[in-house]
Amino acid sequence: MADRSYTYDPVNTGVPVNQQPYRMEAGQLWRQFVIAGIGNIAIASTGYCMGWTSPVNLKLHQNTTENPLGEPITSDQEAWIGSLLTVGAIFGPFMGGFAASKIGRKWGLLSTAIPLFIGWIMMAAASNVGLIYGGRIFWGLAVGMLFTISPMYCAEIATNDARGALGSFLQLFITLGYLLVYGIGPFVSYGVIAYVGIAFTAVFCVAFFFMPESPFYYLGKDDKESAAACLATIRGRSRAGVMAEIDQMAADVAASMEKTATIADVFRGSNFKAFYISCALVFFQQFSGINAVLFYMTNIFEAAGSALDSAIATIIIGVVQVIASCITPFVVDRLGRRLLLLISAFGTAVGLGLLGMYFILASQHSPVVEKISFLPVLSLILFIVTYCWGLGPLPWAVMSELLPIEVKAIASPIATAFCWVLSFLITRYFSAIAAAAGMGPTFFIFGGCCVVAFFFTLFLVPETKGKSFQEIQDMLAGKSSKPEKA
Incomplete structure (x- = not known):
């Protein structure tokens, strides 16, 4: 078992005393995969939203109790239902970038639950096509925010040898969301599809609430102590065991902040x-x-x-x-x-x-x-x-x-x-x-x-x-x- 008696010396060089043992500290690689996976539950939720039209369009074309609107939609209404999610997604990236820089990657991701919940509530209560239009726009805002923040969060918590795998989680999880709505949509009622969507978002909120912030966000705020604490959680190492990596991250952040760019x-x-x-x-x-x-x-x-x-x-x-x-x-x-x-x-x-x-x-x-x-x-x-x-x-x-x-x-x-x-x-x-x-x-x-x-x-x-x-x-x-x- 590794000796945990080493201490960190913040004086002079800022390098851990007996640094070599901490470089050899194994850590727990699975942690970053679990954290990224939980973060991408929200991405799976957006896949569920984006694939929603495939089974639901057929229900909305019927003149039965399966259709909450009471009458079949027109082809023009169907086109708007399909496209309005992307209208919200046009503005979502700018909201997501602002949230990630101001309140952090973690809380930026959690904030995407707000438009997701609003969208699902509007869908569940829909008695006219206007509510469906509104719900799709709110979903789009969440999609645009998540496509901006989620890859950023996964890249910033990943080690070099895991960054490619974590970066591919977006595509994988969004397809899981598609599969879920494809799998249950044709066989359950319109309302059940909406309730599953609400539950999906709630699971993400509860699970991700306990996940750590990105260390890069804290370093950007010049809070090295908090950055070290959350990186220790992500890596499954002691605080001193991550200080060499924190020092490198801090240098990268400092170098990038020296340069400013305009449009x-x-x-x-x-x-x-x-x-x-x-x-x-x-x-x-x-x-x-x-x-x-x-x-x-x-x-x-x-x-x-x-x-x-x-x-x-x-x-x-x-x-x-x-x-x-x-x-x-x-x-x-x-x-x-x-x-x-x-x-x-x-x-x-x-x-x-x-x-x-x-x-x-x-x-x-x-x-x-x-x-x-x-x-x-x-x-x-x-x-x-x-x-x-x-x-x-x-x-x-x-x-x-x-x-x-x-x-x-x-x-x-x-x-x-x-x-x-x-x-x-x-x-x-x-x-x-x-x-x-x-x-x-x-x-x-x-x-x-x-x-x-x-x-x-x-x-x-x-x-x-x-x-x-x-x-x-x-x-x-x-x-x-x-x-x-x-």
């Missing part, structure tokens, strides 16, 4: 290159049609006339999402970002192309349609799997690596808001475009965007695997970070 700096030199690559990647992420597919999953299967029950097919897709999202953390640091993005863009293009072909054949009443009734499910599985490998999680990871620390606080919310503006346009007008042009051509448009994403990645996206932050910045600036040979 104009985002559009200069290598900063702009990082920014436009980040924005382009989130553009391709959204114009792959992912949110249109997920929000209207059941509708797509109904329209396709698939032999498989639409509710069961949607659950299959949800399971595939979860499994596919578990793969990326294990391979991204081996295969690299670019290769996974290329595989993802190619796979999503093929999946969307097959889906578009099926709908065109169906619209022409081709006799072959009956023989390929399995194709919608197969196409969407290919699309979802390859999306979860690259276009889903990696734009956020690449953005965090490309953007310099001093401009990240300004550029990241802008890029995130841009992402949700695109999502709004797609979810709002997907039904209208599909009705006017047909499902087939609509999916061909999305597939064409994935083809463009493939070539954009091939020629313009740099590989960041194995590179230090300084090497990435030198690469963007066209400099060589390696010393020249004599």
Whole structure:
């Protein structure tokens, strides 16, 4: 058993006495995974909110007791219900960034429960479509806040060898939320779906209340004692055992606070290159049609006339999402970002192309349609799997690596808001475009965007695997970070 009698000497160097034994202090790696997992319960809750439209839209189209509105919704109302969440999400990143800096990452995450609760209460009490509209907007605020704060919190509590895995929790947990609503939504009443959502949020609040704050937040407030205390909890080590790491964190925070940036700096030199690559990647992420597919999953299967029950097919897709999202953390640091993005863009293009072909054949009443009734499910599985490998999680990871620390606080919310503006346009007008042009051509448009994403990645996206932050910045600036040979 390790000797715990060593003391910390705050005088002179600020280095722990007998530092070597504390460097060897093992700690408990599982703690940061548990803490990040509990924090991402809120992300799973947003997945539940985002996937809510898939089973609920069918209930709202009925003229039965399953429909709380008393009458079927119109196609225009359905489009607004699907898209208004993204309207709230446009403003959420700015609220989330403000909350994270003012009240901390922990309380910023907990504050997202407020719009989540308000949204679910409005949904549970909905007797007209206006309340559903309002509930979707409040959910969107929570989504935008969480997509800003949660990755920040996970990155700041993680050790270097666990940061990639914890950073991938967002994609994994959001798919768990989708799977839950896909799994129970078709088989329970509208009200039960809402009550589960309320319980989901309550579980997050109770569990995360006992989790620690990010040490980086305390260091930013020049409170080294509190930072050391919470890092000791996260690492499962003694206070003295984390002081070397705290000293390094404090140096990083001090260095980043020495530099200030304005919005104009985002559009200069290598900063702009990082920014436009980040924005382009989130553009391709959204114009792959992912949110249109997920929000209207059941509708797509109904329209396709698939032999498989639409509710069961949607659950299959949800399971595939979860499994596919578990793969990326294990391979991204081996295969690299670019290769996974290329595989993802190619796979999503093929999946969307097959889906578009099926709908065109169906619209022409081709006799072959009956023989390929399995194709919608197969196409969407290919699309979802390859999306979860690259276009889903990696734009956020690449953005965090490309953007310099001093401009990240300004550029990241802008890029995130841009992402949700695109999502709004797609979810709002997907039904209208599909009705006017047909499902087939609509999916061909999305597939064409994935083809463009493939070539954009091939020629313009740099590989960041194995590179230090300084090497990435030198690469963007066209400099060589390696010393020249004599």
